[in-house]
Amino acid sequence: MxxxxxxxxxxxxxxxxxxxxxxxxxxxxxxxxxxxxxxxxxxxxxxxxxxxxxxxxxxxxxxxxxxxxxxxxxGITLPKHTGPRLSVTVIKVEDLKNTITKLQALGLETLEIRKDTTDGKSYYEQAFVDFDGHLILLYELI
CATH class of the missing domain: 3.10.180.10 (2,3-Dihydroxybiphenyl 1,2-Dioxygenase, domain 1)
Incomplete structure (x- = not known):
């Protein structure tokens, strides 16, 4: 299976x-x-x-x-993580720049954008931290 x-x-x-x-x-x-x-x-x-x-x-x-x-x-206070991040969720988007602009308008922390190539595919990637401290990495194929 x-x-x-x-x-x-x-x-x-x-x-x-x-x-x-x-x-x-x-x-x-x-x-x-x-x-x-x-x-x-x-x-x-x-x-x-x-x-x-x-x-x-x-x-x-x-x-x-x-x-x-x-x-x-x-009914409880959720913990805030301040040390090294323990996981990341990776999501493909169609328009990274516009998506990040909308996330920044919500006041969310964003990391630097990067360009990378893996397995012959080029993409831009940029991460943000959501309201609860989860790291989310967005990428767009070039």
């Missing part, structure tokens, strides 16, 4: 605020929004205390259903 990658899920403090990035700018669409039951597997997976409320937001890319998700946690 072939390996199948289902989705990446980010824990966020406010899914409506996060949708300004992932839906309105990056182009994901909402598949469904569901308040998680206390016995949901999300609680042990994300180490969510039982007094917190988790809301799951499944997002579709233009080419794949439920390929990305947000899990909003209310």
């Amino acid at each position: 072939p390996l199948e990658y289902k989705r990446n899920t980010l824990v966020v403090a406010d899914y409506k605020k996060s949708l300004k990035i992932y839906r309105d700018i990056l182009g994901f669409s909402v598949n469904y929004i569901n308040t998680s039951a206390v016995d949901s597997y999300s609680y042990p997976v994300f180490n969510i205390p039982p007094e917190a409320v988790a809301t799951f937001v499944a997002l579709d890319s233009p080419t794949q259903e439920r390929t990305f998700a947000l899990t909003e946690i209310k």
Whole structure:
């Protein structure tokens, strides 16, 4: 049986605020929004205390259903990471410059743009940090 990658899920403090990035700018669409039951597997997976409320937001890319998700946690303060980043989510976009301009208009931190070539393909890449501290790397093929 072939390996199948289902989705990446980010824990966020406010899914409506996060949708300004992932839906309105990056182009994901909402598949469904569901308040998680206390016995949901999300609680042990994300180490969510039982007094917190988790809301799951499944997002579709233009080419794949439920390929990305947000899990909003209310009732606790989420930690802020200040040390080395532990992961990055990589997303292909069609107009990197315009996308980054929109993200900067939200007040988000962006890193320098770079040009690179891998496997004979040239691209521009630039990362930003979302409202909850997640590093997202965007790239555009040249």
